[in-house]
Amino acid sequence: MDQRKKLIGPFKQLLSLANLPIKGALKDVDMEVLEHAGLLLEGGKIKAVGSFEELKAANTQGTEIIELTDDYVVLPGYIDCHTHIAFGGNRANDFAMRNAGSSYLEIAEAGGGIWSTVKHTRALSEEELADLTSKRADMLLKQGITTVEVKSGYGLNVEEELKTLRAVKKANQHSAADLISTCLAAHMCPKDFEGTPEEYLAGIVDQLFPILKEESLTTRIDAFVERSAFSAEQTKPYFEKAKDLGFDITIHADQFSTSGSALAVELAAVSADHLEASGDPEVLALAQSDVVAVALPAASLGIGCAFTPARKLLDAGASLAIATDWNPGSAPMGKLIESASILATMEKLSNAEVLSAITYRAAKALNLPDRGRLVEGLLADFVIYKTDNYQNITYLQGALQPAQVWKSGKKVVD
Numbered sequence: 001m002d003q004r005k006k007l008i009g010p011f012k013q014l015l016s017l018a019n020l021p022i023k024g025a026l027k028d029v030d031m032e033v034l035e036h037a038g039l040l041l042e043g044g045k046i047k048a049v050g051s052f053e054e055l056k057a058a059n060t061q062g063t064e065i066i067e068l069t070d071d072y073v074v075l076p077g078y079i080d081c082h083t084h085i086a087f088g089g090n091r092a093n094d095f096a097m098r099n100a101g102s103s104y105l106e107i108a109e110a111g112g113g114i115w116s117t118v119k120h121t122r123a124l125s126e127e128e129l130a131d132l133t134s135k136r137a138d139m140l141l142k143q144g145i146t147t148v149e150v151k152s153g154y155g156l157n158v159e160e161e162l163k164t165l166r167a168v169k170k171a172n173q174h175s176a177a178d179l180i181s182t183c184l185a186a187h188m189c190p191k192d193f194e195g196t197p198e199e200y201l202a203g204i205v206d207q208l209f210p211i212l213k214e215e216s217l218t219t220r221i222d223a224f225v226e227r228s229a230f231s232a233e234q235t236k237p238y239f240e241k242a243k244d245l246g247f248d249i250t251i252h253a254d255q256f257s258t259s260g261s262a263l264a265v266e267l268a269a270v271s272a273d274h275l276e277a278s279g280d281p282e283v284l285a286l287a288q289s290d291v292v293a294v295a296l297p298a299a300s301l302g303i304g305c306a307f308t309p310a311r312k313l314l315d316a317g318a319s320l321a322i323a324t325d326w327n328p329g330s331a332p333m334g335k336l337i338e339s340a341s342i343l344a345t346m347e348k349l350s351n352a353e354v355l356s357a358i359t360y361r362a363a364k365a366l367n368l369p370d371r372g373r374l375v376e377g378l379l380a381d382f383v384i385y386k387t388d389n390y391q392n393i394t395y396l397q398g399a400l401q402p403a404q405v406w407k408s409g410k411k412v413v414d
């Protein structure tokens, strides 16, 4: 860790997102936009945020000054709180079949669906999977994403889930982004498991969970609660065991039918993700809880279904995060600003709501209080654009790329 102090600026606009609430609707005027601002960094963290000239005058000794001469905008590094980037293979044929009118079942019967990705992922070595994962994380990093959640779930037995989570741990050492792993052994009941879904889940609890703890492979447990995967009844005891062991809970909920969001509220999950099928009662229950609602617009675009009712969730008072859901089946695009900007258009979201959803609200979904805003004491993770107006980020729907990305006080993309 570079211990030397660094001062960077002046920025035409600095969006610290300080003091914005964790829940509810936001207007752009709620965001304080600092002008001629600087960021003082020390030991990988933010030491101070304020007027560049004042910080410069106060830090003359031993501080590296990085003086910018054009118009730049800076904001907290993005946090992609839901991805499945540890996968092998490709599902272009699923996409073509779906667009030609085939159903989920027909696609699965033709050799597609989650199970086909399981077969391709199982065929990879741990090293190969780690390599693919860190390369994808680096692609996200170039978009300004400094923290990437990564789920397992294409292994679907003890050994293969372990291989995936160990590969994510290795990938974390190779990528400059922080990779936060999640165990999604409950993605579907594996086709080669001889027993009931309840027996499969019990086996994961008994055999996999203790090793996850021993090897510190993850602090988070997820399940796909849906007709094609597991019911709320089947996953409730599974999640309760996970909670007893101290894991955070996150749920793939209400994707195609209302299934899972009520369980997320009941179990005080950190997040309920998808929610495309959530109706008014589910929206209200989420809004009254501390569960972060995670919208995954790239999955709506990938499979051609409704968008998460983001406007309703925010107006009801929920905390909304937005993530890529990057996976080979439902969300192959892997683009955060592009998909979040499209969600903004479709759901009428303010810039403040979008930017909060991919920074400090996404940090809350991952239970990471050390990042997501540009304030003293938090990680010095930030993204810089060469532009004079932050509104251009969503307006240009991803066409404006970051000029620089910084992670823990170090420039990692230039």
Ligand code: NIG
Pocket: 084, 113, 114, 117, 224, 252, 255, 299, 325, 327, 328, 329, 330, 331
């Ligand atoms: O979040 N919904 C379940 N899981 C993934 C899709 C996984 C796949 O199709 O491979 C999702 O969309």
Ligand code: FE
Pocket: 082, 083, 084, 252, 325, 327
């Ligand atoms: Fe997902």
